[in-house]
Amino acid sequence: MRAAAQHPPAPGRLGLIWPVLLDALPASGACVLDCGGGSGTFAVPLAQAGAHVTVVDVSADALATLHRRAAEAGVAEQVVGRQGDVEGLAEVVDGSRFDLVLAHGVLGAVEALGPAFAAIAAAVRPGGWLSVVVANPVAAVLARAFAGDVAAALAELRALDTDVHAAGPDTVAALCRANGLQVSAMHGIGVFSDLLPGRALDAPGAREALDRLEAAASGRPPLRNIAARVHLMARRPD
Ligand SMILES: C[S@@+](CC[C@H](N)C(=O)[O-])C[C@H]1O[C@@H](n2cnc3c(N)ncnc32)[C@H](O)[C@@H]1O
Structure with missing residues (x-):
């Protein structure tokens, strides 16, 4: 059993994505690439789950926070930060390929979506997975x-x-296919959260009820199609 399955991230933004990522990790020795991984919201829990994680990000400040958080979590040796642009990803990671590649919240920030996506997809090994989160x-x-x-x-x-x-879910699904990846799942993240007035969550138990509602709606069209963000999982065939 992977260590961090005992320390799952808190529900909410990570909550729906986390079990999907754990399922995509090989049982041991997983190599993960987090493109635009920032300060380690996903990288640090993945390292706690036993993975070796390389984070590529343009921001030196984000990478400094990543290193501090990894050290505090006791996984500094499993987390490598590389400052660089995903549009030149092959050079930044020396052409390495990974079991799981994350591109969460970064595709909307790149200058040239097609070339950036191709570079990210090329880092997925045969049989490996790509996890993408994009705004909807x-x-x-x-x-x-x-x-x-x-x-x-x-x-x-x-x-x-x-x-x-623009890097919406339909465009990303088409880019997956064009780059030899098979989309296996698409989930809405935040179907209701951004639409509710803040006071709707004041009542005792309301936040937990919303988490359950979000989980139930995330895979169900047409509700998932109006979510604030969409999470796609795609696999490169063996
Ligand atoms: C919205 S944050 C997402 C952080 C993290 N992936 C998450 O989901 O919490 C976007 C991150 O992408 C990084 N970024 C933006 N453009 C980039 C690029 N062209 N290459 C690499 N990183 C980039 C930013 O510095 C920032 O850390």
Whole structure:
């Protein structure tokens, strides 16, 4: 049993993704690459689960925080930080390939999505997995409308047709296929959370109830299609 299965991250943003990542790890000696891994929100728990994790990030500050958090968690020797751009990933990781590659929250920040995605996908070994988290542009339409800004909602809606190369879930699924990866799962992260007024969570037990509601809705269309973020898992065939 992997050590960190006893220390799962708190529910919420990580909660729905975490068991999926654990399932994708080989039983021992897992090598993980976290692209745009920042300060180690995923890298440190993955190292606690026994993986060796390489984090590539452009931010020196984020990597400094990563190293501090890894040391505090007692996994400094399993976590390597490399400052670099995912668009030049092959050079940054010397062409290495990994059992599990994460690209959480980074695709929306790259300049050239296609080349960056190809570099990330190339780092997945045959039989390995890619985990992607991207913002869902459909959720932006709903958020604007529920906030009462109807004109902005219409602009966001029109952008869905014009900004077809943005890193939304459908674009990412197409990029997976174009780069030889098979999409095996797509889950919505935050179907309701960003739409609820803050006071809705004041009542005792409300946050736990919301976590259960989010978990039940995350894999169920059409609810998963309006989530704030989407988590995709894709596999490179052996
Ligand atoms: C929204 S944060 C996500 C952090 C982490 N993956 C998570 O899910 O908590 C985006 C991270 O990507 C990094 N980043 C942005 N553009 C990048 C690029 N072109 N190459 C590498 N890292 C990048 C930022 O420095 C930041 O740490």
